[in-house]
Amino acid sequence: MRLLVIGATGQVAQSLASLNGSEPGLEVVVLGRPQLDVTQPDTIAAAITTNHPDCIVNAAAYTAVDKAEQEIEAAYAVNASGAGHVARCAAAAGRPLIHLSTDYVFDGRKATSYVECDPVNPLNVYGASKEEGERQVRSEHAGALILRTSWVYSVYGSNFVRTMLRLAASNETLKIVGDQTGCPTSANDIARACLACARRLIAEPGNPDLNGIFHFCNDTALTWAQFAERIFDLAGDPAIRETNVERITTEAFGAPAARPANSVLATRKFRDTFGLTPATLQESLQEFFSLYQPS
Numbered sequence: 001m002r003l004l005v006i007g008a009t010g011q012v013a014q015s016l017a018s019l020n021g022s023e024p025g026l027e028v029v030v031l032g033r034p035q036l037d038v039t040q041p042d043t044i045a046a047a048i049t050t051n052h053p054d055c056i057v058n059a060a061a062y063t064a065v066d067k068a069e070q071e072i073e074a075a076y077a078v079n080a081s082g083a084g085h086v087a088r089c090a091a092a093a094g095r096p097l098i099h100l101s102t103d104y105v106f107d108g109r110k111a112t113s114y115v116e117c118d119p120v121n122p123l124n125v126y127g128a129s130k131e132e133g134e135r136q137v138r139s140e141h142a143g144a145l146i147l148r149t150s151w152v153y154s155v156y157g158s159n160f161v162r163t164m165l166r167l168a169a170s171n172e173t174l175k176i177v178g179d180q181t182g183c184p185t186s187a188n189d190i191a192r193a194c195l196a197c198a199r200r201l202i203a204e205p206g207n208p209d210l211n212g213i214f215h216f217c218n219d220t221a222l223t224w225a226q227f228a229e230r231i232f233d234l235a236g237d238p239a240i241r242e243t244n245v246e247r248i249t250t251e252a253f254g255a256p257a258a259r260p261a262n263s264v265l266a267t268r269k270f271r272d273t274f275g276l277t278p279a280t281l282q283e284s285l286q287e288f289f290s291l292y293q294p295s
């Protein structure tokens, strides 16, 4: 199975790249800008022609949630039109497509976890651009599988876990938002979920049960403040383990972009369809620490 993954320097793409050759016959080709720019359809079509993938994973996105409030056109160019270009090229080449999306398509006002058919109502530009991307993907590629995930972290790039560890190295107390709840998700687990999806999409072309939206996240819902405490509990450095977490409100934190108070995703549809049970936060954080090397 050869996968073409778009978004080379991203967390999920790098996790997928790390699976290259991990089992017989698995080849993961990862491409990003400038070679493959989702805003340039010619570069997408050329990459598909050159690499003959069995399945395409679009992990490219404009993910700077706060900056997107100002850079609206840039966010939509990648997350909406860019996603549509990828879907059109994949459909034209007759290739299955997995497109990654986000919990931020929801407004967070639901009291329980979000299922795939819940109405979307994004609170910020990033979420709105991703929601428009989902719509474009569905209209361009009838067989596309859209995988919504949440609060992604990994040993790669910039994310909440790495930021917490960096800040804890030089602060005894950190003020962390305690009134947003979600499910932190390891990029490595997303990569494994993408592989499970790709296998089925390739083996069962045209199976309508594999099309449309699926939710995938790790199996533990908590607030950012609780997440920080779980990170510090598992850190190897005793000084970091003693870091105090002071809870603050979303309002006091004052980020430019609004965020949902609850963005917990229900994963039953994914589990029932693909027979894969998402790991707990504890399990995926332990894997993170087994790979993490402080810089």
Ligand SMILES: NC(=O)c1ccc[n+]([C@@H]2O[C@H](COP(=O)([O-])OP(=O)(O)OC[C@H]3O[C@@H](n4cnc5c(N)ncnc54)[C@H](OP(=O)(O)O)[C@@H]3O)[C@@H](O)[C@H]2O)c1
Binding pocket: 006, 007, 008, 009, 010, 011, 012, 013, 032, 033, 036, 037, 038, 039, 058, 059, 060, 061, 062, 063, 078, 082, 100, 101, 102, 103, 130, 148, 149, 150, 151, 152, 153, 157, 187
């Ligand atoms: N991060 C999260 O917490 C989170 C939460 C929920 C859902 N998601 C979704 O999960 C997916 C993967 O997220 P991630 O955290 O792995 O993202 P990430 O680390 O921010 O990486 C995004 C990647 O997209 C690439 N990219 C941006 N514009 C591009 C373009 N025009 N053409 C090609 N590549 C482009 C970036 O490349 P450059 O280096 O060239 O900029 C980067 O490699 C995305 O769909 C995201 O919306 C993420």
